[in-house]
Amino acid sequence: MNTEILGVVLQVVLLVAISWPLGRYIAKVYKGERTLLDFWAPVERKIYKICGIDPAEEMNWKQFLKALLTVNLFWFFWGMILLVCQGWLPLNPDGNAGQTPDQAFNTCISFMVNCNLQHYSGESGLTYFTQLYVIMLFQFVTAATGMAALAGIFKAMAGKTVQTIGNFWVYLVKSVTRILLPLSLIVGFILILNGTPMGFDGKQTLTTMEGATQEISQGPTAAIVPIKQLGTNGGGYFGSNSSHPLENPNYLTNATECWSILIIAMSMVFALGFYLQRKKLAAWIYGVMLAAFLTTVCFSVHFEMQGSEQIAEMGISQEIGSMEGKEIRNGSAGTALWAMVTTVTSNGSVNGMHDSLTPLTGMLTMLNMQINCWFGGVGVGFMNYYTFIIIAVFISGLMVGRTPEFLGKKIEAREMKIAVIVALLHPFVILTGTALSSFLAAHSPELASAWLNNPSFHGFSEMLYEYTSSAANNGSGFEGLVDNTPFWNISTGIVLILSRYLPIVGQVAIAGLLAQKKYIPESAGTLKTDTGTFSLMTFAVIFIVAALSFFPALTLGPIADTLSF
Structure with missing residues (x-):
């Protein structure tokens, strides 16, 4: 077997093998059962005491959402102030200036909603202070927010007829102390041992082999990269993200970081089965997600390893695959796997340039984000799938004549209305934003030349990708787009807000409303949802509602890009 393909296979096998026990552990954490990390309990009690939180207090779904939105609003203002004023704050040995208000708005919103869309270069656009007290802090908070929301939905789904869905603050704190922080420490040690910097010195000046001088940025990289991956955040410490040799030095760190992106999102599905004591239901959901993910991996690895016909015609060997925009240490297959892992979740980190992927692989990255529920972000990935389960149950019931x-x-009607609004919001904001930017670019050659480094179909793909990435809370980009402008900062910021909070509000509301209803024991007339037939029905609903909504846009972009050669 080709060693590159073997590396891909081993990473996928490791993900599947570890997601089962980790899912069981996560379920125990949220159910309040004994675990090996119970030594964190005194620290958690201290946090509750300082913050005036009663961990025994139960919340209904409205109180739960109020707490969730309040803490996010607080941290938004915190981030805005620090980003604009970072030039005057400590831990700034390189003398980086503060961000402009529109860029700070985009950066703050982006990291607040777990997207990490970066319209700046990490080593020059931020200081060590804001890297730690805005970026790293937000990456813990926002990942834990999504996980806490899912924990509330777990409790709502498990209840017979209940008015409350748990305590948001307890779920938030435990998500950090019991899951995110321990895993981050493990990944961080691996990175440090392999050469990722961890310190507060300023840029290092080196003399190259050609005799020129070059300044190398450093900083607390190893502290930030683990949570960037584990929390499906994705914001790179350096501008080139995990294609940078200090952020991702070798194949071991590459595999570790790639594994970190998907492991919690995958484990959350099994956690559902353990929490609800419905392992068969979780296994079918996991199977649908895994099959969809592996399909994209197989196609993308094939496309990238076969190379580019256009480059081959120039007499350049393509034996190692299409290597434009890729790092040799990662290879074409390793880059293709990462591209699928980072877009099948809401991570968005990159170890190669997505703008240089073959057009059909680029289409798959966009399609992953447009569907937005194959594992997805930590917590919110399953929540998106949950929306389609509700729609599939309703449609299936109508088809077979069952309640x-x-x-x-x-x-009933109220839950269906919310689910449909949430499902259609995603394509609406993506296609509306793309249509607006395309209209402006088409009617203003100055804007088109200022925004796009590539014309025609590929330029359209760059704009489509930007709004897709924003709406999917992903953050990666076709970097041929010049996006640090007031238009892109503000328009994508609005998409970020709508696409993060409206779905969470809708999904928690559905779970809360259903939790309050009278429990009806299953009978011979009950529609079974833990079967292969219903799983195929859910897949069909997802494909029709999510995937086909974007087919015309994909035809104008990557598909036309492929056929034009």
């Missing part, structure tokens, strides 16, 4: 029920609760 739409899920886990013993009737699906």
